[in-house]
Amino acid sequence: MKNRMKKQLVTWAVCGGCLAALGLTVQVPMMTSTQKNAQKTETQAQALVPEQGLRANYHFTVPDKWKNDPQRPIYLDGKYHYYYLYNRDYPTGNGTEWRHAVSSDLIHWEDQGVAIPKYTNRNGDPWSGSIVVDESGTAGFGKGALVAIVTQPSANGGRQEQFLWYSTDRGKTFKFYGDQPVLKNPGKKDFRDPKVVWDPRSRKWAMVLAEGTKVGFYESANLKDWRYTGDFRTDNIGLVECPDLFMMRADDGVYKWVLGVSANGISTGRPNTYAYWTGSFDGQEFMPDRPEPGWLDYGFDWYGAVTFEDGTDSDKTGHRYALAWMNNWSYANRTPTLKEGYNGMDSIVREIELRKSTEGEYRLVSKPVDALDESVVSQESFEPITVNGSRTLLASGDSYQLDADISWTAIKNVGFRLRESADGSRHADVGIYTEGGYAYVNRSYTGHPDLNGRYLESQAPFHPADNKAHLKILVDKTSIEVYVNDGSVVFSNLIFPERNDLGIALFAEGGTAVFSNLEIKHFK
Numbered sequence: 001m002k003n004r005m006k007k008q009l010v011t012w013a014v015c016g017g018c019l020a021a022l023g024l025t026v027q028v029p030m031m032t033s034t035q036k037n038a039q040k041t042e043t044q045a046q047a048l049v050p051e052q053g054l055r056a057n058y059h060f061t062v063p064d065k066w067k068n069d070p071q072r073p074i075y076l077d078g079k080y081h082y083y084y085l086y087n088r089d090y091p092t093g094n095g096t097e098w099r100h101a102v103s104s105d106l107i108h109w110e111d112q113g114v115a116i117p118k119y120t121n122r123n124g125d126p127w128s129g130s131i132v133v134d135e136s137g138t139a140g141f142g143k144g145a146l147v148a149i150v151t152q153p154s155a156n157g158g159r160q161e162q163f164l165w166y167s168t169d170r171g172k173t174f175k176f177y178g179d180q181p182v183l184k185n186p187g188k189k190d191f192r193d194p195k196v197v198w199d200p201r202s203r204k205w206a207m208v209l210a211e212g213t214k215v216g217f218y219e220s221a222n223l224k225d226w227r228y229t230g231d232f233r234t235d236n237i238g239l240v241e242c243p244d245l246f247m248m249r250a251d252d253g254v255y256k257w258v259l260g261v262s263a264n265g266i267s268t269g270r271p272n273t274y275a276y277w278t279g280s281f282d283g284q285e286f287m288p289d290r291p292e293p294g295w296l297d298y299g300f301d302w303y304g305a306v307t308f309e310d311g312t313d314s315d316k317t318g319h320r321y322a323l324a325w326m327n328n329w330s331y332a333n334r335t336p337t338l339k340e341g342y343n344g345m346d347s348i349v350r351e352i353e354l355r356k357s358t359e360g361e362y363r364l365v366s367k368p369v370d371a372l373d374e375s376v377v378s379q380e381s382f383e384p385i386t387v388n389g390s391r392t393l394l395a396s397g398d399s400y401q402l403d404a405d406i407s408w409t410a411i412k413n414v415g416f417r418l419r420e421s422a423d424g425s426r427h428a429d430v431g432i433y434t435e436g437g438y439a440y441v442n443r444s445y446t447g448h449p450d451l452n453g454r455y456l457e458s459q460a461p462f463h464p465a466d467n468k469a470h471l472k473i474l475v476d477k478t479s480i481e482v483y484v485n486d487g488s489v490v491f492s493n494l495i496f497p498e499r500n501d502l503g504i505a506l507f508a509e510g511g512t513a514v515f516s517n518l519e520i521k522h523f524k
Helices: 034-045 334-340 370-375
Strands: 065-076 079-087 097-103 108-116 129-134 145-153 160-167 191-199 204-211 214-220 228-233 241-249 255-264 274-281 287-290 303-307 320-325 350-354 362-368 376-382 385-396 400-408 415-418 427-433 437-446 457-461 469-475 481-483 488-493 503-523
Touching: 065 129, 065 320, 079 108, 129 274, 129 385, 160 457, 191 385, 228 481, 241 274, 241 303, 241 350, 255 287, 255 303, 350 376, 362 469, 370 376, 376 385, 400 415, 415 469, 427 469, 427 481, 427 503, 437 481, 457 488, 469 488
Parallel strands: 065 303, 129 191
Antiparallel strands: 065 079, 079 097, 097 108, 129 145, 145 160, 191 204, 204 214, 214 228, 241 255, 255 274, 274 287, 303 320, 320 350, 350 362, 376 503, 385 503, 400 469, 400 503, 415 427, 415 503, 427 437, 437 457, 469 481, 481 488
C-alpha cells in the first residue's frame, strides 16, 4: 500500500496508517432527505472559492512576524488577557517581548499591542513567565495589581534569572521592578519559565521553575523574596520547559494537584508535547501518584502549553482551559506562512477535566471549548455509511469540525482522509490501526516542512477490544486536531495542503466498518 510508512521512532509502533485499498466494494445506504439537503448544501459550498492565503480561520495567529510560547491567560474585567512571546524583528532575530490580546469567548481575539517591551532595561529581552492578579496587594503595588515574574538573560553574565514586572493599569502596560532579579540563578545552565500560583493553605505564593531535567519549587509571601523548597526530577523526557502547577477536582470528587511540563520524549518513544503527573502538593514539594507521566497531546505541534482557570465559573477546580503553541522546534522556521509575513499559531483552546479511569488512575481529558459552536455557519448530517474500501464523502471544506462513531467486527485500518486532492494523491489521514493497537494522524501525503521524515506520523496507544471509536476532528486551513473517545487522546498537528485540496474520504481496510452519527459543522 502506498500509504504504509516505515517504522517510526515510537516504541509501540510497527507501521503507519494505510490508504484504503482500491477496487473493493462500498455499501452505500439510501439517501435520506437530511442527506439530500446536505448534498445540496455541499454543492453550494463547492461553488465558493476558498479564501486566499494560509491564515487560519478560527485559530489564534500572530498579526505579523513571529510568535512562540503562550503565557498563561488571566481573567480580568470580563475578558481573558493573553500574553505571548512576540518578535517584531523576525526573521533577523533580536529577541522577544510580550504581546497582548483579549477575548471574551476564547475564540475571537483583539490585539492590544506590546505590553512588556524588549531591551528597555539592561537585562535584555523578556522570555517566558507568568502573570498573577495580586488581589490583596502582597507585593506592595496595590490591591489588584498585576505582577509578572519573567525570565530574562541577566546583565550579570547572561544567566537566566527571574525578574519582576508589574501593571497598575489592568494589564495594558508593565513597569520594570529594578535591575536585580527577584530570584537569582544559583549557577545552573537552565533556570527559566516561572509559573506562579497562590497556595491557599500556606497563604503563600508557590513557584515552579524549569531547571534542566527537573522542576524546582519555591515559595514567597510577597512575590519579591523567594525561597527554595524542593524539586521534582523527571526521567527520559529530555529537557523540561514551561512547567505548570494547579489543583483539580476529579469526577469522583477527589482533589488532585497536577504538575505539567513541556518535554521531548521522542528518543524514548514518547511525545514531545505536555507531560503531566497527578499527585499531592504540600506547599513545598510535589509527590506523584506514579512515576510515569500522562500526555495531554500526542501530536507534534502542541508545545509550551499553558492551562488557566475559567474566569466565569466560581468553581475553579472542576475544569480549566488549555492552549499551546502549534509548532515544533525541529521545523519552526520553515513554515510556508513566512511567505505571507507571519509565523506563529496556537491550538484551539480546549477544556480539560480530571477523570478516574477503570484502572484507578487519574487522567486529564479534553474537549474543544464550547464557544466554538458560535462560529458554525452550516451543518451536514449523514445516515450510517458502511464502507469496505474507500468512499468519497459528499462534503468538502478547509474549516470544519467532523464527528463520527466508527464500529467494526474485524478490521485492519479505518478512518478518514482529509484535505484530499481530486486525484487522491494528496491527503492527511486520521484513523485507528487495530493491528498495531494505536490511533494515528499521518501527514506524509500533504505538504509539511519536516525534512527528515521523523515527524510525519503521530501515534497514541489504542485498545481496539471494543471494536469502536469516536473521532472528533477539527480541521483548519493549516492544522488538524483530533479528539479520540471523548478526548482521552488528542493529536495536534500542522499541515500545509494545497489550496484546492478540500476532499473528505472514508476508508476501511481489511474488513468492513460502519460510520454513524457522522456530522460536519462548517466554520466561518
